[in-house]
Amino acid sequence: MLIIKLVFKNAFRSKLRSFLTILGLSLAIVAFGFLRTVVEAWYAGVEASSATRLVTRNAISLIFPLPISYKEKIRQVEGVDIVSFGHWFGGVYIDPKNFFANFAIEPESYLKLYPEYLIPEEQKKAFIKDRKGAIAGKKIVEKFGWNLGDNITLKGTIYPGNWEFVLRGLYIGKDKTIDESQFFFHWDYLNENLRKFSPSIADHAGFYIVGIKDAKYAAIVSERIDKQFKNSLAETLTETERAFQLSFIYMTEAILFVIQLVSLIVIIIILAVVANTMAMSVRERLPEFAVFKALGVGGWRVVFLIFGEALILTTIGCLIGTILTFPAAKAFADKMSNYFPVFIVKDETLIFDIIITLVIAVVSSILPTIRALKVTVAESLTRVR
Amino acid sequence: MSKKKNLIEIKNVYKSYRRGNLLIPVLEDITFEIEEGEFLALMGPSGSGKSTLLNLIAGIDKPDKGTIIVDGIDITSLSESELAQWRGLNIGFIFQFYNLIPVLTAFENVELPLLLTNLTKKQRRQQVSLALKIVNLEDRKDHYPGQLSGGQQQRVAIARAFVTDPTILVADEPTGDLDRLSAEEILDLMTRLNLELGKTIIMVTHDPQAAKKARKILTLDKGILYADHQARI
Numbered sequence: 001m002l003i004i005k006l007v008f009k010n011a012f013r014s015k016l017r018s019f020l021t022i023l024g025l026s027l028a029i030v031a032f033g034f035l036r037t038v039v040e041a042w043y044a045g046v047e048a049s050s051a052t053r054l055v056t057r058n059a060i061s062l063i064f065p066l067p068i069s070y071k072e073k074i075r076q077v078e079g080v081d082i083v084s085f086g087h088w089f090g091g092v093y094i095d096p097k098n099f100f101a102n103f104a105i106e107p108e109s110y111l112k113l114y115p116e117y118l119i120p121e122e123q124k125k126a127f128i129k130d131r132k133g134a135i136a137g138k139k140i141v142e143k144f145g146w147n148l149g150d151n152i153t154l155k156g157t158i159y160p161g162n163w164e165f166v167l168r169g170l171y172i173g174k175d176k177t178i179d180e181s182q183f184f185f186h187w188d189y190l191n192e193n194l195r196k197f198s199p200s201i202a203d204h205a206g207f208y209i210v211g212i213k214d215a216k217y218a219a220i221v222s223e224r225i226d227k228q229f230k231n232s233l234a235e236t237l238t239e240t241e242r243a244f245q246l247s248f249i250y251m252t253e254a255i256l257f258v259i260q261l262v263s264l265i266v267i268i269i270i271l272a273v274v275a276n277t278m279a280m281s282v283r284e285r286l287p288e289f290a291v292f293k294a295l296g297v298g299g300w301r302v303v304f305l306i307f308g309e310a311l312i313l314t315t316i317g318c319l320i321g322t323i324l325t326f327p328a329a330k331a332f333a334d335k336m337s338n339y340f341p342v343f344i345v346k347d348e349t350l351i352f353d354i355i356i357t358l359v360i361a362v363v364s365s366i367l368p369t370i371r372a373l374k375v376t377v378a379e380s381l382t383r384v385r
Numbered sequence: 386m387s388k389k390k391n392l393i394e395i396k397n398v399y400k401s402y403r404r405g406n407l408l409i410p411v412l413e414d415i416t417f418e419i420e421e422g423e424f425l426a427l428m429g430p431s432g433s434g435k436s437t438l439l440n441l442i443a444g445i446d447k448p449d450k451g452t453i454i455v456d457g458i459d460i461t462s463l464s465e466s467e468l469a470q471w472r473g474l475n476i477g478f479i480f481q482f483y484n485l486i487p488v489l490t491a492f493e494n495v496e497l498p499l500l501l502t503n504l505t506k507k508q509r510r511q512q513v514s515l516a517l518k519i520v521n522l523e524d525r526k527d528h529y530p531g532q533l534s535g536g537q538q539q540r541v542a543i544a545r546a547f548v549t550d551p552t553i554l555v556a557d558e559p560t561g562d563l564d565r566l567s568a569e570e571i572l573d574l575m576t577r578l579n580l581e582l583g584k585t586i587i588m589v590t591h592d593p594q595a596a597k598k599a600r601k602i603l604t605l606d607k608g609i610l611y612a613d614h615q616a617r618i
Contacts, residue, residue, distance in 0.1 A: 002489075002493055002496060002497065002500055003500060005489075005493075006486065006488065006489065009488035009489070010488065013487075013488055287484060288484070288486060291478075291480070291484045291486075293445075293469065294443070294445055294472065294476075294478050295472070295473060295478065295497065295498045295501070295545075296469045296470060296471075296472045296473020296474070296498065296501050297469070297473075297501065298466060298469050298470075299466070376445075376446070377440075377445035377446070378437075378440045378445050378446040
């Protein structure tokens with residue numbers, strides 16, 4: 001017990017230095033946890049994707065729609081269970097800064113394909129029945145203070161004009177990875193208006209969501225669908241929902257790389273800070289280590305003394321940093337919910353924090369320990385004089 | 386008076402240090418014995434090799450040549466880890482600057498070497514209390530080194546040196562950092578340890594007054610053992 005007590009006392013011998021080291025480490029852990037959560041948030045769509053859902057889009061680009069007649073043809077493909085479709089609407093609520101994703105969908109089939117959107121049955125029925133009806137995620141409903149039955153007007157950016165909707169339902173996610181900031185309304189409502197004012201772009205869907213019977217046949221079913229539309233005016237590209245989501249991420253790969261690089265740099269900096277603290281601490285106490293050795297204290301105890309000290313500093317820093325990561329992430333999520341609808345600190349991030357703490361403790365102890373072990377007692381005691 | 390057995394036998398010991406390309410001889414062909422229960426003072430000018438000789442006897446340095454046999458064990462043939470274990474059992478160190486651990490109390494400083502033994506916590510506490518009683522510092526057991534005078538710190542260091550009941554106490558200028566009165570107290574304490582507990586003490590000192598407390602004085606100069614005379618019987 002005395003050795004453990006000594007390790008604790010050594011860790012706080014220079015209170016200011018220990019405080020600054022812990023502060024630095026805590027901030028680094030917050031920064032690391034935060035940046036990792038940003039990366040995780042980027043992948044939220046991928047995580048929420050289902051293995052039994054495929055996405056069929058125009059092979060040239062997502063911005064080109066597909067004829068609505070494709071629905072039935074896709075449904076007849078072997079292995080397909082259910083087909084729905086959606087269309088990116090790109091409407092703005094009052095002001096462009098109030099951004100949230102909004103889609104025109106075929107309600108019944110779409111909600112069947114997305115059981116992770118939990119909606120009370122009567123709200124679902126009300127939404128399906130009302131052509132001008134809409135459903136919205138809990139986050140945006142709370143953010144804008146909407147109530148069921150409220151009239152909501154979105155200003156179209158792709159399809160000009162003011163579009164009136166009636167809020168018929170509110171969905172919540174089955175778990176925390178589900179985006180609760182989306183807005184869905186009837187594709188029929190959009191299409192009716194397009195037929196009146198822009199008939200050339202009516203009767204099209206932005207993408208098809210294809211529910212398949214067995215996830216292991218995803219590749220074959222995708223191939224069958226695309227084969228069916230080969231050499232047509234609008235060739236298709238079908239991929240798993242996961243691959244579809246990943247294709248968005250690849251577009252921003254450079255940003256993600258920079259974020260990950262910054263995370264790594266943060267760790268290297270804090271490693272240098274802790275290593276410097278340990279080096280100074282051990283250098284100042286070399287005569288004490290010499291006394292320990294003279295008393296017969298073996299190498300392992302010296303290793304324990306130095307590593308223990310580093311572990312105490314890094315553990316406290318990690319603990320404070322981890323605790324602070326949650327309010328920091330929440331503040332960021334509240335402020336940036338438009339861009340990061342799913343922003344949660346995951347267990348994996350906390351495990352990474354612990355691993356980093358241990359790695360820093362070990363690596364920062366190596367050189368000081370070697371120095372303390374290498375120095376001969378006679379030489380060290382000469383330094384005392 | 387019957388002759389006591391030789392506890393330490395130093396035979397043809399050489400030691401030199403390298404400074405760049407230069408090899409500086411420190412000890413040359415040193416041969417002598419120290420009897421069990423001896424109180425020996427090693428004197429000599431700075432750089433004469435007395436601290437080096439003390440380090441060799443205490444097993445914290447190794448000679449270039451020659452053998453040092455302590456209580457039948459040739460310590461020059463022991464490995465570093467064996468030497469560390471041997472030191473823990475056989476040698477008590479008293480340093481000029483006390484070298485107490487500042488973050489531990491007097492009690493904990495004295496307890497430190499006992500952690501290497503198999504004693505129970507209760508046994509350790511009893512032994513530490515006894516050692517502090519011998520050095521007359523029972524009432525200061527919870528004080529930190531910074532709260533003690535130089536003389537008191539050296540007494541704690543002495544208690545730490547003999548708490549494991551080692552055969553030999555080595556002291557390198559134990560009074561070098563103390564005023565005359567405190568130095569007297571320390572030397573009296575060492576004399577008591579020698580006479581009452583039978584500890585063999587080897588003390589390096591510059592101070593002729595301190596050396597007078599020893600029963601035997603050896604003088605080193607430029608690495609050569611010049612004289613060997615009785616100081617006090």
